[in-house]
Amino acid sequence: MEKTTYIYGLRAIIEAIESGQNLGKIYLLREAEGVLMGQLKTLVNKHKITNSFVPVEKLDKISSYGNHQGAVASISPVDFASLEDILEKRNVESKEIYLLLDGVTDVRNFGAIIRTAECTGVSAIIIGESGSAPINPATIKTSAGAVFNIPICKVAHIKDAVFLMKAYGITTIGATEKSAKVIYDVDLNHSIALVMGSEDRGINPSTLKVIDEPIKLPMKGDIASLNVSVACGAILYEIVRQQG
Structure with a gap:
């Protein structure tokens, strides 16, 4: 600090x-x-x-x-948690949710995502050391203080975190409009690590290649994409619904 x-x-x-x-x-x-x-x-x-x-x-x-x-x-600024420590101490019998943010740079989107993550019981949020929104007063305000209630981890590369999740037997999914599968058709009734990409380019292609299951939300209107915090909320609540 x-x-x-x-x-x-x-x-x-x-x-x-x-x-x-x-x-x-x-x-x-x-x-x-x-x-x-x-x-x-x-x-x-x-x-x-x-x-x-x-x-x-x-x-x-x-x-x-x-x-x-x-x-x-x-x-004092928020302390970052160790992802390895969190995974080592996890309860393998429980169905957990982890959230990996691959290049979310807008502080208000970041804050809104943190707030939703806390409300849906996410075990930890993982961000990259570079190319991520900072935790500043605007982030904290938008999160309604939820930033103090959920561990946030920094890793060198989000792809490294994906590999680590898979090593611990946690299924990794990533939101992309390029997916052929709608989220409602995917089994999420187990521990899940959700990867959300940046506001402009989505998930980094190299990260997208290594996740277990690319998924998408159904789009009925003319606009081709959702705000990242809105999309993240919709997916998190579908995970919660399936996990019961």
Whole structure:
């Protein structure tokens, strides 16, 4: 943890506190009210977190004019987990879901994907060391703080992570419009590693070659593709449905 950064938004900060993150100081809008603000103030008092009430101008400046909702907190950057450690400690009797993001670069897409992954019980999210969206205040805000509740791992290359998943007996699937199989026709009732590609080019061709099963979502309209976070959510929930 090299430096301190800021997160903003009521849900993101509440999730950070409830997940045991080490917050430095919380800045609150003097006149702010509401249910979530009341919940945040209660948590601040309960955990004795250093805080101060400030004018909106200070919050605007700290958050770089992001949608702070009247609350900004200083926090250390998120630690990355070890994928090998997670796989070594997994319960081989359970049906797990892993999510591999091959070049998702938009922070809001990344945040939305993290939020959906947490809601669907994904065991870990894996990203590449280069060519991936950073975990910054916008990512944390869009994830509604879910980034603090799910392990995120960095690997040199996503293809390496695919090989590692296969070595542990986890079926790898990848979303691509080039697939002949629709996701609803694929057996997902076992441990699955889902690979999602970048917003513009999809999954890297070299990665696509080594996954077990390329899949696609049915498309009824004239637009040929979905936003990556929307597509990811649809696929994750089909995995959840099949796994029961």
